[in-house]
Amino acid sequence: MQHFHRGHECRCPGFKMDRFVQPCMLLLLYEKPAHGYELMEKLSEFGFEDVSPDPAMVYRNLRKMEEEGWIKSQWETEGVGPAKRLYTITPEGEDAIHGWAVHVKRQLKRLKHFLERYEKIFNNT
Amino acid sequence: MQHFHRGHECRCPGFKMDRFVQPCMLLLLYEKPAHGYELMEKLSEFGFEDVSPDPAMVYRNLRKMEEEGWIKSQWETEGVGPAKRLYTITPEGEDAIHGWAVHVKRQLKRLKHFLERYEKIFNNT
DNA sequence: ACAAATATATGATAATAACATATATATGGG
DNA sequence: CCCATATATATGTTATTATCATATATTTGT
Numbered sequence A, B: 001m002q003h004f005h006r007g008h009e010c011r012c013p014g015f016k017m018d019r020f021v022q023p024c025m026l027l028l029l030y031e032k033p034a035h036g037y038e039l040m041e042k043l044s045e046f047g048f049e050d051v052s053p054d055p056a057m058v059y060r061n062l063r064k065m066e067e068e069g070w071i072k073s074q075w076e077t078e079g080v081g082p083a084k085r086l087y088t089i090t091p092e093g094e095d096a097i098h099g100w101a102v103h104v105k106r107q108l109k110r111l112k113h114f115l116e117r118y119e120k121i122f123n124n125t
Numbered sequence C: 001a002c003a004a005a006t007a008t009a010t011g012a013t014a015a016t017a018a019c020a021t022a023t024a025t026a027t028g029g030g
Numbered sequence D: 001c002c003c004a005t006a007t008a009t010a011t012g013t014t015a016t017t018a019t020c021a022t023a024t025a026t027t028t029g030t
Helices: A018-031 A036-046 A053-069 A091-122 B018-031 B037-046 B057-066 B091-122
Strands: A071-078 A083-089 B071-076 B084-090
Touching: A018 A036, A018 A053, A018 A083, A018 A091, A018 B091, A036 A053, A036 A083, A036 B091, A053 A071, A053 A091, A071 B018, A071 B037, A091 B018, A091 B037, A091 B091, B018 B037, B018 B091, B037 B057, B037 B071, B037 B091, B057 B071, B057 B084, B057 B091
Parallel strands: none
Antiparallel strands: A071 A083, B071 B084
């Protein structure tokens, strides 16, 4: 038996949207090359306050995107702090952003329709 | 190596949002009791044209929600056509709708932020 | 008699998300 | 000097989800 809401805990995995950090990180990298930790913190700008900072989410998606050829990295051993990978976006990565945008628009439409219908019924504001 | 876009095929699974059909079906059932096939068709209203009609998606989610106690079903052998399960929403199911609405609002915020930022950069309309 | 539409259901597998954990360096305070 | 904390990256494991294919049966129209 599955439980998506037990007590105060919420178990609606479908809306955690781990994958959505990919286009978000791509946008951030398009704006400016950065390393993982930096991206992890900046994700809060996109409304991931409740999820981040989650290193696993960020680094695993960075690896995936590098495999895809959407981003590339180089080690930075100079400067303060431990060695870091500096990520930059590739032309393929830019294409991917546009691909994601299509899905985002479609999903936005779905969510809006749901909310309109929901509020019509339950009269919420 | 993973490929989310091969040729014309799109492989962005994160945005297919199978789980999102749950709150949509709950809303439909709140409006009026229905059976699976009916729900499957009505899902297009929520913008699932590209996914539905997908029997697996609909029936499996209905089973899950019945396990959760959000909906209940009874066989209808009378009337035209093959036997069908008539689903009705429970009070727990109504609670679940409100729970989902919270996630939908949060996700909507994220998607909007992404799109605003995206369009600011690429000047799309 | 047969095709198509209606209706429900599941098996198998690929992909994702969630959680815990491991690692190392640097910095500031006591 | 030592320790806690912040910085920084990385992976193993397991649970959950999504996708695709397929199975079943009834009814309606031709």
